[in-house]
Amino acid sequence: MTAHEIIIRPVVTERSFDLMNDNKYTFEVAKNSNKIEIAKAIEELFEVHVVKVNTLNVKPKPKRVRYHKGYTRTWKKAIVTLAEGETIEIFGNQA
Numbered sequence: 001m002t003a004h005e006i007i008i009r010p011v012v013t014e015r016s017f018d019l020m021n022d023n024k025y026t027f028e029v030a031k032n033s034n035k036i037e038i039a040k041a042i043e044e045l046f047e048v049h050v051v052k053v054n055t056l057n058v059k060p061k062p063k064r065v066r067y068h069k070g071y072t073r074t075w076k077k078a079i080v081t082l083a084e085g086e087t088i089e090i091f092g093n094q095a
Contacts, residue, residue, distance in 0.1 A: 055076060
């Protein structure tokens with residue numbers, strides 16, 4: 001898998017923006033990727049040094065649209081800790 005296939009998108013939430021102050025960045029990643037592959041992909045795409053990678057599988061939530069019940073999709077989240085003094089400019093100068 002290439003780095004672009006492993007890293008799908010950055011996760012944009014209030015909590016992920018708060019974690020950026022601690023040098024932690026949150027991404028949606030491929031479900032079959034492991035921590036080593038995620039670290040290498042981040043280092044390749046953004047040219048930074050990864051210290052630690054925490055992953056978790058996001059479970060589906062029940063949703064309803066009128067009379068039809070269903071669930072949101074399952075996906076994998078990675079919280080990446082960078083080396084001291086390094087940043088990723090995902091959203092310009094907002095971080």
